[in-house]
Amino acid sequence: MQTSLAYFWAGVAVAVLGGAFLSNAAVAADGGVAAIVPGIAAQAPAEGGMDAAIAALRRFEWARAVDLYRPLVNASNSVARGQARYGLAVALSQLGHDKEALDALEGTLNDGTPLGKAVGVLRAELLLQLADKALAEQGPAAANAYLDQYDRLPDQPERARYERIRGAGAPVAGADAGHPSLTLRVGVMVPMTGPLKDVGMAILRGLQLGVHDFDGRRGTALQLLPVDVPDAAHTKAAAQQLATQGVDVVVGPLLSDSVGPANEVFGPLHVPVLALSNDRSVMGNGVYALNYLPAAQARLMARAAVSAGATRLAGLAPADTYGYDVFGAFQDEARRLGAQVSGSSFYDPHSSNIGQNIRSLVGTAPRDPSDTTIPFDALFVPTTATALPLVVAQLSYYDVDGSANNGKGVMLLGTTLWQNPSLLNPNVSGVRGALFATPPRTPDFNKEYSATFGAAPVPLAIVGYDAARVLDDVAAEKQRTGQDVQTLLLRPEGFYGSGGYLRFTRSGQTERGLDVVKIGQQFEVVRPGLRLAPPPMPRDLQPDGKAKGSGGWFW
Numbered sequence: 001m002q003t004s005l006a007y008f009w010a011g012v013a014v015a016v017l018g019g020a021f022l023s024n025a026a027v028a029a030d031g032g033v034a035a036i037v038p039g040i041a042a043q044a045p046a047e048g049g050m051d052a053a054i055a056a057l058r059r060f061e062w063a064r065a066v067d068l069y070r071p072l073v074n075a076s077n078s079v080a081r082g083q084a085r086y087g088l089a090v091a092l093s094q095l096g097h098d099k100e101a102l103d104a105l106e107g108t109l110n111d112g113t114p115l116g117k118a119v120g121v122l123r124a125e126l127l128l129q130l131a132d133k134a135l136a137e138q139g140p141a142a143a144n145a146y147l148d149q150y151d152r153l154p155d156q157p158e159r160a161r162y163e164r165i166r167g168a169g170a171p172v173a174g175a176d177a178g179h180p181s182l183t184l185r186v187g188v189m190v191p192m193t194g195p196l197k198d199v200g201m202a203i204l205r206g207l208q209l210g211v212h213d214f215d216g217r218r219g220t221a222l223q224l225l226p227v228d229v230p231d232a233a234h235t236k237a238a239a240q241q242l243a244t245q246g247v248d249v250v251v252g253p254l255l256s257d258s259v260g261p262a263n264e265v266f267g268p269l270h271v272p273v274l275a276l277s278n279d280r281s282v283m284g285n286g287v288y289a290l291n292y293l294p295a296a297q298a299r300l301m302a303r304a305a306v307s308a309g310a311t312r313l314a315g316l317a318p319a320d321t322y323g324y325d326v327f328g329a330f331q332d333e334a335r336r337l338g339a340q341v342s343g344s345s346f347y348d349p350h351s352s353n354i355g356q357n358i359r360s361l362v363g364t365a366p367r368d369p370s371d372t373t374i375p376f377d378a379l380f381v382p383t384t385a386t387a388l389p390l391v392v393a394q395l396s397y398y399d400v401d402g403s404a405n406n407g408k409g410v411m412l413l414g415t416t417l418w419q420n421p422s423l424l425n426p427n428v429s430g431v432r433g434a435l436f437a438t439p440p441r442t443p444d445f446n447k448e449y450s451a452t453f454g455a456a457p458v459p460l461a462i463v464g465y466d467a468a469r470v471l472d473d474v475a476a477e478k479q480r481t482g483q484d485v486q487t488l489l490l491r492p493e494g495f496y497g498s499g500g501y502l503r504f505t506r507s508g509q510t511e512r513g514l515d516v517v518k519i520g521q522q523f524e525v526v527r528p529g530l531r532l533a534p535p536p537m538p539r540d541l542q543p544d545g546k547a548k549g550s551g552g553w554f555w
Helices: 050-058 062-074 078-094 098-104 114-137 140-151 159-167 197-214 232-244 256-266 294-307 321-336 355-362 388-397 426-431 443-453 461-481 485-489
Strands: 182-190 220-228 249-251 273-275 287-289 312-318 340-347 378-380 411-414 435-438 515-519 523-527
Touching: 050 062, 050 078, 062 078, 062 294, 078 098, 078 114, 098 114, 114 140, 114 159, 140 159, 159 461, 182 197, 182 232, 182 461, 197 220, 197 443, 197 461, 220 232, 220 461, 232 256, 249 461, 256 273, 294 312, 294 321, 294 378, 294 411, 294 435, 312 321, 312 355, 321 340, 321 378, 340 355, 355 388, 388 426, 443 461, 461 485
Parallel strands: 182 220, 182 249, 249 273, 273 287, 312 340, 312 378, 378 411, 411 435
Antiparallel strands: 435 515, 515 523
8 A cells, every 4th residue: 555644743844745643654743611623613602401411421512511500600509509500520530721620619518318429429539630730840848738638538549549659759768869779671662863863862862851850759660672673674683672671661663664573572571562663553461552542632632623513524534554544533532522434535646736636525415406505614734834835725615615705604724734834834825724633832841951952842842851751650540550561551540741732541641631623823832732631520420419308409
């Protein structure tokens, strides 16, 4: 099968250099609750009620759910008030507003009713969430303030998480930065020569900077053991070299066709591989994605579209590995949310004329010939920033116009391939108002990296930095609990990340925090990516407020 785009987000450019995913292709080195999509009005609370608020939560419409729940917290019925406070706290927590979510539960009782128990569990989860954030951002003392409140709760779920956070502030007898009680040996497989050496060295430097910032705080240390893997041919020998050095975990390789040979060596040794490829097909069986997966960006775009009120979604994607992969993820998520996928068309990425594809797409739904209504209100276009203006111009010719001034309501959606200043050019007006998903901006890290190494980082450098943060945490937990690295990587709450949270899954399909960005006069972040994954959504969003033989739930 012919490979297609190499893709890589960048503040300056995205290269189209022939090779899907991070494979053998060259890579460019380069307060309050806001609505996800400004300018698209949410339904007024009067149109909703409890059922509408619950439906909004189930469709990931967090901001709308907040708007719907707020007037319900003053209901005359005490059970309805309690359910509204509970739902409001759930919605706020999904937006990352954990302190506000905890405040929404103030005054509620943890009694024996299903509602009381649900409130108690959510209160505990929020306290642990706030403690985890405080630990990452301020240190153990700040985290302990929330843990002390957790200690006073009658029910204390997620004790393992509590013990981990509390243990982070406990002194380690006889340990200091010069004499760590446990050293985690980290193999680093990146290109240090060849066409991708700038990317590989930036990742290694990100790791080194993370070791400098996080190492030794908890009586443990990371030992980086880098080896040069410029291409797949060098992978096996490099992996065997690291295996003889007794590594505990591996960061890399970068290229998708190097991941399999590396895991042939490390899999039998039960050494987890944190691969830097963004090809999800090579993950699993002890290989975990450390990079930002395009499929996750596509799923986020489906949620953003549904959240903004779109009900009929479609896709116009390149007929290549990347296009098929991301549209499949987009379609699955849209259908899971109850949206209609009205059609899709895959065009030749090497052709400049895609009119036939657009005609096929626009004509997907049967309609009267005199009806010029477009059969979709959101269109996913996962192409590069270089190709997008041409695609948008041809869409406009067929009356599919996604610009902010257009009244037809077609929302254009993309991936991090759109992160390119060329799309801000006034001549590319057809993309105004379009949304795309991208890794969060990291100005503090960029500043520290530049000051340390004398050059701006390439985007993947933050992945190395966050890997060091994660592995420093894993080393401390390995010391405290004696658990193996692979088990510790799979903790349910995931890990705090400067470049967005990381949550590893058994399938290797890592979840990461991502920004939702709107194209206007500049790139506007309309939904910031979370640094820590939100608590899990409760199954029951309207728990009963009455216990058998009791007078009900109240505060």
